[in-house]
Amino acid sequence: MAIVTPDLTAAAVALLALTIVSLAGLRGWRDWIQLKREEMNSGHAALAHDPGVPHAGSRIEIADLKERLRKLEAIAAGVDL
Template identity: 55%
Template sequence: MEPLTIGLLGLSIFAAVALAAWAGLKGWQGWLELKRFELSHDAADKGLPPATGRIEIADLRERVRKLEAIAAGIDI
């Protein structure tokens, strides 16, 4: 092979790798920006828990109360 052909081949491979690295870096930065947005959005919504969460907690408390009554030998 001629030196010019080898040089052009090497240059094109280098350009392809550089382009892929640049695209990967832009994708990574976009992903990080998305995660930052999600974290800031979640931090802003830290109000009351949803109603389903409160209902589940109430159900769990009721189950614990019943199990404690069973353990104590009291019929409910």
């Protein structure tokens, strides 16, 4: 007859918990991918961004690039910021 030790029990519980968390994460990932596929197929992703109006993130990136360019020009000119 096998004797189950507390260490073996703890390891089994930890493995079971890891399995449950992994399966839940995998299910969430698959559902998220399916949601993105449905958005792409329905056209909502394409309609969310009007090509005539820049996206807020791209405006921020452009402003950031302009600021970096200004700093690099100042460095090249020898001006101490």
